[in-house]
Amino acid sequence: MGRRKRKQQSYKRVKRVPKIFTCPNCGEKSVKVENIRKSAIATVKCGHCGLNKDVIVNSISEPVDAFGDFIDIYYADQELQRLEKRISKLKKGDEWGELALSYSILSDICRAKAVEALEE
Numbered sequence: 001m002g003r004r005k006r007k008q009q010s011y012k013r014v015k016r017v018p019k020i021f022t023c024p025n026c027g028e029k030s031v032k033v034e035n036i037r038k039s040a041i042a043t044v045k046c047g048h049c050g051l052n053k054d055v056i057v058n059s060i061s062e063p064v065d066a067f068g069d070f071i072d073i074y075y076a077d078q079e080l081q082r083l084e085k086r087i088s089k090l091k092k093g094d095e096w097g098e099l100a101l102s103y104s105i106l107s108d109i110c111r112a113k114a115v116e117a118l119e120e
Helices: 063-093 096-119
Strands: 031-034 041-046 052-056
C-alpha cells in the first residue's frame, strides 16, 4: 500500500533592500552608505576608487535614498563639467547661437540646484 503524497512547501524568497551599491565612477560594487542614523548627513564612499560624498538625509531615510541622492549629484556635476568645456570651445570658435543655448541650459541647471538648496 502506498502513502499519501504530501504537497511540498514552496518558500517565497524575500527581496531585501541592498546595502552595497555599484559605483558610477569605477563600476565596482563597492559603494557603502555610512552614518545614516547618527546625523542629518550621510557619507557615501566607494571602497575601490575612493569617491566620497556627503548627502543630506532625514530621519526616515534608508541607505537606498542616500545613494539615490548621491547618484543625482554625481551626474549633475558631470553634466555641469561637460557644459563648461563646451562653452569654452564655443567661445574660441565664435559660435554665438550655440553659446547662448549652452548658457540657457547652464542657467536651468543652476536654477534647479538653487531650488534644491532652498528646500533643504
